[in-house]
Amino acid sequence: MAPSQDASGTVQPAAIAARGWGWRHAGRAKPAVHGLDLDIAPGERVLLLGPSGAGKSTLLHALAGVLGDINDDGEAGDADESGSLLVDGAPPRARRGRAGLMQQDPETQVVLSRVGDDVAFGAENLAVPRDAIWPRVHEALADVGLAHLPLDHPTSALSGGQKQRLALAGILAMRPGLILLDEPTANLDPDGVLEVRDAVARSLDKTGATLVVVEHRVSVWKDLVDRIVVLQPGSAADPAVLLDGPPDRVLTEARSMLAAAGVWVPGYVPATRARAAVPAPGAGSLLLAAEQLGVSRERPRRKGFRKIPLVPVQEGVSAQVRAGQALAITGANGAGKSTFALTLAGLLEPVSGKVSATLDLSRGAGIDPYKWKAEQLISRVGTVFQEPEHQFVTGKVLDELLFGPRHLGHGEDRVEELLERLRLTQLVDANPYTLSGGEKRRLSVATVLAASPQVLILDEPTFGQDANTWAELASFLSELLDGGTAVVAVTHDAEFTEALGGAELRMAVAEAVAP
Amino acid sequence: MSTAAIKKTTSKSWRVVDIVVAALVAIAGGVIFWAWDQGAAALSAPMNAAYPPLTGLLAGGWMIPGVLGMLIIRKPGAALFCETVAATGELLMGSQYGASVLFSGFIQGLGAEIIFAIFVYRKFNLPVSLLAGAAAGFFCGLNDSFAPWGWNIAYSGADKLAYIVLTTLSGAILAGALSWLATRGLARTGVLSSFASRKAATEPVFS
Amino acid sequence: MRQQLTLSGNHALLARANPLSKFAAVLLITAVLALSIDWVSASVALVFELLLFPLAGLTLSLLWQRGWPLILAAAVGGWSTAILAPDSGRILLDAGIWTMSEGSLQLGIGFLLRGFAIALPAVLLMSCTDPTDLADALAQKARLPHRFVLGTLAAMRLVGLMAEEWQTIGMARRARGVGARGSLGQRVKATLGQSFGLLVQAIRRASRLAVTMEARGFGGGRRTWARVSTFSPLDLWVVAGGVLVAGLALFAAVTAGTWNMVWLGS
Numbered sequence: 001m002a003p004s005q006d007a008s009g010t011v012q013p014a015a016i017a018a019r020g021w022g023w024r025h026a027g028r029a030k031p032a033v034h035g036l037d038l039d040i041a042p043g044e045r046v047l048l049l050g051p052s053g054a055g056k057s058t059l060l061h062a063l064a065g066v067l068g069d070i071n072d073d074g075e076a077g078d079a080d081e082s083g084s085l086l087v088d089g090a091p092p093r094a095r096r097g098r099a100g101l102m103q104q105d106p107e108t109q110v111v112l113s114r115v116g117d118d119v120a121f122g123a124e125n126l127a128v129p130r131d132a133i134w135p136r137v138h139e140a141l142a143d144v145g146l147a148h149l150p151l152d153h154p155t156s157a158l159s160g161g162q163k164q165r166l167a168l169a170g171i172l173a174m175r176p177g178l179i180l181l182d183e184p185t186a187n188l189d190p191d192g193v194l195e196v197r198d199a200v201a202r203s204l205d206k207t208g209a210t211l212v213v214v215e216h217r218v219s220v221w222k223d224l225v226d227r228i229v230v231l232q233p234g235s236a237a238d239p240a241v242l243l244d245g246p247p248d249r250v251l252t253e254a255r256s257m258l259a260a261a262g263v264w265v266p267g268y269v270p271a272t273r274a275r276a277a278v279p280a281p282g283a284g285s286l287l288l289a290a291e292q293l294g295v296s297r298e299r300p301r302r303k304g305f306r307k308i309p310l311v312p313v314q315e316g317v318s319a320q321v322r323a324g325q326a327l328a329i330t331g332a333n334g335a336g337k338s339t340f341a342l343t344l345a346g347l348l349e350p351v352s353g354k355v356s357a358t359l360d361l362s363r364g365a366g367i368d369p370y371k372w373k374a375e376q377l378i379s380r381v382g383t384v385f386q387e388p389e390h391q392f393v394t395g396k397v398l399d400e401l402l403f404g405p406r407h408l409g410h411g412e413d414r415v416e417e418l419l420e421r422l423r424l425t426q427l428v429d430a431n432p433y434t435l436s437g438g439e440k441r442r443l444s445v446a447t448v449l450a451a452s453p454q455v456l457i458l459d460e461p462t463f464g465q466d467a468n469t470w471a472e473l474a475s476f477l478s479e480l481l482d483g484g485t486a487v488v489a490v491t492h493d494a495e496f497t498e499a500l501g502g503a504e505l506r507m508a509v510a511e512a513v514a515p
Numbered sequence: 516m517s518t519a520a521i522k523k524t525t526s527k528s529w530r531v532v533d534i535v536v537a538a539l540v541a542i543a544g545g546v547i548f549w550a551w552d553q554g555a556a557a558l559s560a561p562m563n564a565a566y567p568p569l570t571g572l573l574a575g576g577w578m579i580p581g582v583l584g585m586l587i588i589r590k591p592g593a594a595l596f597c598e599t600v601a602a603t604g605e606l607l608m609g610s611q612y613g614a615s616v617l618f619s620g621f622i623q624g625l626g627a628e629i630i631f632a633i634f635v636y637r638k639f640n641l642p643v644s645l646l647a648g649a650a651a652g653f654f655c656g657l658n659d660s661f662a663p664w665g666w667n668i669a670y671s672g673a674d675k676l677a678y679i680v681l682t683t684l685s686g687a688i689l690a691g692a693l694s695w696l697a698t699r700g701l702a703r704t705g706v707l708s709s710f711a712s713r714k715a716a717t718e719p720v721f722s
Numbered sequence: 723m724r725q726q727l728t729l730s731g732n733h734a735l736l737a738r739a740n741p742l743s744k745f746a747a748v749l750l751i752t753a754v755l756a757l758s759i760d761w762v763s764a765s766v767a768l769v770f771e772l773l774l775f776p777l778a779g780l781t782l783s784l785l786w787q788r789g790w791p792l793i794l795a796a797a798v799g800g801w802s803t804a805i806l807a808p809d810s811g812r813i814l815l816d817a818g819i820w821t822m823s824e825g826s827l828q829l830g831i832g833f834l835l836r837g838f839a840i841a842l843p844a845v846l847l848m849s850c851t852d853p854t855d856l857a858d859a860l861a862q863k864a865r866l867p868h869r870f871v872l873g874t875l876a877a878m879r880l881v882g883l884m885a886e887e888w889q890t891i892g893m894a895r896r897a898r899g900v901g902a903r904g905s906l907g908q909r910v911k912a913t914l915g916q917s918f919g920l921l922v923q924a925i926r927r928a929s930r931l932a933v934t935m936e937a938r939g940f941g942g943g944r945r946t947w948a949r950v951s952t953f954s955p956l957d958l959w960v961v962a963g964g965v966l967v968a969g970l971a972l973f974a975a976v977t978a979g980t981w982n983m984v985w986l987g988s
Contacts (some may be wrong), residue, residue, distance in 0.1 A: 027713045066936045101937035107883060108930035111876045111938070117854055120948035125939030133948045156882060170938060297889070347893040374901040383897040389922065390887075390894035393915060395703060407899045433704035433922060447898065531941045532932035534873035539884075539928035540921065542877055546884050547917045560798075566819055567802035587925075600874055604881070606844055607853070609788055611795035611837070613844035614745075614752045663756035663984045664840070666799050669829055670806040700918060706925045 011207040013042035014098055014177035016063065020083035022234070023058055023067065032058040034234035036083070038241060042177070045204065045211040047221050047247070050231035051261040052436055052466070055240065056214045059231075060180045063212065064101035065092035087178060097126045099178035100171030104186045104464070106160040109167035115141070115158075116151030118166060122174040133173075140169040143206060144199040159333055161192025165199045172203055179204070181213040185220060186464035189333045189492045193220060200224070216466050219266040222247050230254060262438075262466030270471035272499045273478045281503060284322035287361040287455050287486050288344060288369070288381070293317045294352035295336055295343040312351040313339055319505050321455055321486045323360075326477070326502025329490045335507040337490045338386070338459050344488065345383040345457045346370045357381075361454055375407050382453035386460045388444035389433060397435075397443060398428040404451030411452055418446045421476070438469035445473070449480075456480065457488045462496050474499040527636070529590055532709055537584045537593055541600040544580035549608065551576060568667075568674050571656065571681030575689025577601075578651040581627045583694035585647070586639050587701070589711040594631060594647070598624025615664035619655070622662070626654030627690070639712070641720050644695035645687045652686015653679065734779030734850055736960070741856040742863055743957035747964025748843045754968040755840050759803075760982045761828075763975035764835035770967045771842045778850040788845050789838075796837030804830025832982070853878055858951040869941060876931055884924060891919045 018038040024031040033055035040046055048056050061067050062085055087095045100122070103109060112118040119137045128136070141147045144165040158166060164184055171179065181200065185193040197220050204211055204224070213221055228250040234240030243250050251258070251265060258265050294315030300307055314336030321327060321344070329337045342348045344355055346369025356367050357380070365376045372380070385391055394400050401418060405411035419425045422442040427435065432443060441461065448456065456477075462470050474496060477487050481502075491497055497504060552559075562569040584597030602620025610616045630647040631639075656679030659665040667678055701707050702715035736744065755767055775785050803826070805815070810825030822830075857875040861868040900912050935941070975981040 025708070027708055061933070064937045066933050096936070096942070097939040099937075101933070103930060103934065105927070105930055107880070108927050109934055110879070111931070111935055112854060113879050114854065117949065121935075121940075122938035123946075124948050125942060125945050127942075127944050127946050130946055130948060130950070133946070137948075156879075167934075174938065297886075299889075342893060345897065347897060373903070374896050374899045377896065378899040383894075385890070385894045385897070387890075387894075390891050390919065391898050392919070393895060393898050393900055395700070404899055431703050431705065433706060451899065529869070530932075531869065531873060531936050532929055534870055535877050535932040535935065536925055536928040538874040538877035539880060539924045539931075542881055543884050543920055543924040546881065546888060547920060550888060551913060551917075563798055563802060567806060596870070600877075603874075604878070607848055607878075609792070609841075609845050609848065611792050611799075611841050613840040613842070614748050614847075615756065615840060616844075664752070666837075667802070667806075668984050669759060669803045669826075669833065671808045674806045697918060697921065701921060701925065704922055706922050706929075709929060 011175050011209055012177050013208050013210045014088050014095075015042045016040040016178070016210070016212075017086045017089075018083070019085075021062075021085040022080075022082040023055070023062060024080040025058075026079040031080070031082075031234075033062075033240055034082075035236075035238075036085075036231075036234060036240040038229065038244075040210060040212065042210055043208050044227060045225040046213070046227045046229055047218070047225040048212060048214045048229050048231060049218070049258060049261075049263050050242070051233075052438075053233050054231040055233065056231055057182055060101060060182045060212065060214060063087060063092050063178065064099045064180055065094075065096040066101065097122070097174055098176055099180055100168075100174055100176040101180045101182065102164065102167050102171065102184045104183040106163035106167075106187060110155045110158075110163055111170075113155055114151065115146070115149050115153045115155055115166060118155055119169045119173050122170050126174055136173045136175070137169075140172040143172055143203050144169045145195070145202075159192065160188045161195040164188065164192070164196045168196070168199055168203065172207070175207075176209060178210045178212070181211070181215070183215055183464070184213070185215065185217070190494075191332070193217075197221065197224065216262070216464075217264045218251070219264065222251075222266055230258070259467065262468035264467050268467070269495055270467045270474075272471050273475035275478050275501060276482045278501055279324050281325075282322070284324040284484075284486070285360050286320060286322055286358050288321040289356050289358070290317060290319045290340075290344055290353065291356070292353035293319075293340065293343060293350055293355065295339045295348065296351045297339050297348065310351050312336075314507060315352060317353075317505075317507070319344070321488055323454065323484050323486050324481055325486055326481055326500040327486075327488045328497040328500055328502065328504045329488065329507065330492070330494075330497060330504055331507030332509055335509045337507055340507065341457050341459055341488060341490045342383070344369075345381050346372060346377055347383060378404050378448075378451040378453065379408055380453055381455045381457065382448035382451060384444050384448050384456070384458040384461060386463060388440040391444050391447065392432040395431055396428070397424060397430050397432055400432055400443060400447045401450050404447065408451060411450060414452060415450055418450055422446045422472075438465060441465060441469060441473070445476070453485070455486045455488065457490075459490045460492065461489060462491065462493045470496070526711070527590060529588075529592075533588050533590055533593075536710070537588050537597050538600050540584050540587060541580040541597040542604045544583065544597075545601045545604040545608070548576045548579070549605075568670075568678035568681060571678045572685050574655055574659075574682045575648065575652055575685030575687075575693075578623050578627065578648060578655060578686050578690035579694055581624045581651055582644060582647050582690045583697060585627065585631055586644060586694055586698040586715070587707060587710055587712050589636065589639060591632070591636055592628065594627035594651075595621065595624040598627070598651075612664070612666070618662065618664060619658050622658045623651045623655045626650040626652070626686075639698075639715070640718065640722060641692070641695050645691040648689070648691025648694065649683050649687035651690055652682040652684065655686065656680075656682035735777045735956075736774075736846075736850040737779060737852075738954075738956060739850075739960045740863070740951060740953050740957045741851045741859045742951075743953070743960045744847055744851060747960050747967075748847050750961075750964040750968045751843055751971070752840050754972050755836055757984060758975060758982050759829060759832045759836055759984060760975050760980040761832040761835050762978045762980045763971040764832060764839040766971040766974045767839045767967055768835060768842070770970075771839065771846065775846060778846040780846070780849050784849075788849075789842065792841040792845070793838055796834045796841065799837050800830040800834030802830075803833040829982075832980075854949075855951070858947065858949050862947060862951045863953075868945060872940070873932075873935070876935060877928060880924075880927060880931070883927070884920065887923055888916065888920055891916050891923075895919070 018036045021036040022034040123133045228247050230243040232242045294312035296310045296312045401415045580601040581594040581598035585593040598620045602616045605616050627647040630650045660667045660675040698715045707713050805820040807826035807829050809823035812824045815822040857871050860866045861871040
């Protein structure tokens with residue numbers, strides 16, 4: 001059994017060997033991975049690319065040793081493994097702790113509520129003696145750039161990028177020979193993405209561990225890796241590995257193939273539909289106006305009998321939403337962009353200032369969208385949330401689309417059109433929760449549009465999306481804009497803002513108010 | 516020492532994912548019920564003023580974590596574990612019952628657990644769920660009426676009986692039927708694919 | 723390492739005591755109070771509990787903030803007891819299905835005080851106990867299986883997230899046209915749907931958290947502890963304090979003749 005560290009305490013990088021390896025998850029009919037032949041030398045840095053369904057996540061989970069136990073239940077539907085997958089010559093399950101895995105959702109990468117405890121967690125599980133643990137914690141925090149945080153700093157107060165770096169520190173404290181990253185920056189804003197990438201680069205330079213990273217956005221990792229492996233859904237006819245080689249060669253050879261698969265090839269911005277006619281600023285009828293708006297997510301609380309005044313995350317913001325015009329809301333994390341958008345949409349109550357709907361929009365429902373009934377709201381202002389699953393209300397895709405029209409009593413004819421336009425026809429009977437990420441995003445946009453609102457508000461619509469879904473969304477919004485709908489989008493994505501055109505409302509993080 | 520010892524597992528022993536999901540379902544159940552309680556205060560206050568045992572009708576909500584947890588995880592001890600964790604959550608949120616909420620939670624969980632144990636942890640259909648919910652409700656009624664820390668300890672016999680009947684009924688409907696329906700719905704979303712209940716959506720209702 | 727990782731913001735005396743000793747003291751007091759419904763034992767215990775609040779790191783306003791819902795709930799329980807307990811003495815109120823007598827009113831008042839006296843120590847306990855320290859104590863000292871203790875602790879960290887998500891899901895569903903205002907039936911249906919949505923997210927997050935924990939080696943047979951849970955002389959004082967308060971409450975009630983065992987009736 002090869003130790004993770006040699007006698008001097010330096011990390012021994014791990015080697016990976018896969019021979020005809022395949023895995024079928026319990027309860028599924030088709031294998032997630034089939035016929036994988038791959039060799040990764042110690043210290044190599046590999047970027048895994050491929051269309052969704054190629055089994056990239058499954059491979060990473062297998063390497064980390066966390067794929068479900070094979071002897072789970074004695075019924076048909078057992079998980080099934082074929083071929084061999086070896087880390088340092090032994091199955092990964094026997095080498096748990098040799099590899100560190102980081103996943104996409106920053107919130108679930110954190111285990112304990114204090115920074116120091118969370119980093120120590122992995123080392124504790126590996127039965128590292130107590131006096132050796134805390135020095136490792138300090139070292140790991142310094143390596144990822146979080147040494148300035150006190151050890152009892154609450155982990156819930158960290159930003160997304162900081163949480164991912166904390167997860168990396170927790171992994172480093174285990175002194176792993178293999179670092180596995182499964183879309184680690186998909187849920188982060190641009191600053192967070194660079195933070196994490198730089199922390200990984202520093203750690204790799206220091207430890208020389210083997211790296212396998214899965215990510216859509218190639219430009220972030222291109223200069224860090226020395227090899228790109230492109231996977232495809234394997235079967236008896238096709239091997240799982242499509243392409244394998246140095247980054248420059250693979251990217252030039254397979255550029256069009258990768259772009260077609262939705263990978264963000266460096267230097268490639270997908271083509272989107274241009275607007276038929278770009279309206280002048282101020283043109284188009286005014287639909288919604290925010291005046292000196294102060295917003296907050298918190299509910300008013302009482303302390304005894306007095307109301308505690310809410311501290312707004314952002315205040316004094318004014319904006320106008322006009323028909324056929326796009327408005328992009330940008331700014332750093334924590335500036336209150338989403339909160340502002342939700343208040344504009346009539347879903348949150350303003351802390352100060354007001355949101356007014358003109359007669360064109362309200363059509364007699366009243367001037368304050370917050371006071372509208374839900375049925376009135378959906379036919380006037382449609383809001384697409386960041387997490388599509390939050391908006392699913394039925395058990396079938398078709399019912400989801402018919403939900404709005406049924407409540408309104410009209411509009412069922414639009415459903416057919418939306419199904420086709422957003423490529424959901426073959427999914428009509430599926431349960432919404434079982435769809436892929438891109439399909440869920442398209443579905444959530446379609447369901448909101450089925451009620452034919454005049455204003456469409458989207459919260460981070462392109463987060464973590466591959467290039468194809470991105471292009472589709474941008475083109476579709478361009479169509480809507482030409483049709484007279486007003487579009488408001490909260491986004492970090494500079495390219496998306498450009499593709500939308502229209503005005504930009506930039507928000508800055510408010511100055512801290514002295515208590 | 517760089518690799519973790521691997522424990523051998525059988526299908527009746529708890530994996531890490533069983534533990535964490537059971538705990539979070541229990542806690543989420545506590546959050547849901549707390550939110551519901553706030554909303555139902557307008558309903559329960561007049562109930563309490565008029566004839567307190569009526570509040571037994573709402574008691575079933577407290578038992579949902581236990582039955583639901585078992586229906587999802589399907590391993591021995593799930594009902595007991597989830598109810599106790601939910602009770603711990605209540606304690607952390609500042610329950611009006613103080614530390615006694617832990618005992619109450621344990622006893623309620625025990626009621627459901629006994630039913631599932633009688634069926635050797637192999638049957639999770641609607642009748643068993645209803646029975647488990649009813650048993651949890653029954654134990655809840657007993658706990659509230661006869662345990663020293665019970666809120667109804669000083670009631671007269673007839674009122675205690677009325678309460679126990681209502682909690683049993685509420686347990687069967689809210690904890691039993693609702694949890695069973697929820698499990699089927701959850702299975703259909705595919706979110707239970709890691710658990711023994713992954714096929715719950717297509718299981719027969721009665722056998 | 724406890725010195726390095728104190729409960730952030732709370733440096734009160736009781737925060738340094740081992741959670742198990744604090745818990746034992748609370749259990750003792752709860753047990754004694756639970757055995758009898760009378761205003762003497764409850765009041766004695768209450769007086770001590772209220773005197774102890776600075777030691778738990780609470781201020782008067784915080785105490786009131788967390789305490790007033792407990793008083794309200796205890797009052798509701800007291801009312802129910804007063805109207806439903808078997809009658810003794812003069813009848814004060816008669817509503818057909820229930821009657822309130824002098825004896826049952828006294829019982830009700832005792833119930834109110836007792837209810838508050840049982841609820842308050844739990845609040846004090848939670849204000850000065852860090853959940854991670856509690857988990858350490860349970861796993862290291864009480865020898866509960868560490869997989870269950872730490873798995874539950876990790877899940878508890880997500881509670882705040884769940885509460886936030888509840889609000890977000892509510893807004894998201896309103897944005898789809900699900901009316902959460904209106905008739906009772908509508909509101910119940912809306913809440914049920916919202917609950918289902920939250921359950922799905924809870925299971926998803928918990929599954930991902932489990933993968934994170936397993937990937938860091940969790941679940942194996944042997945592990946070491948970075949933080950040690952220790953007993954100190956302070957813990958002896960805490961337990962002694964619990965014995966003292968419980969004993970005094972008992973003594974006072976027995977002496978005053980108001981001791982009223984729950985299973986023996988008044």
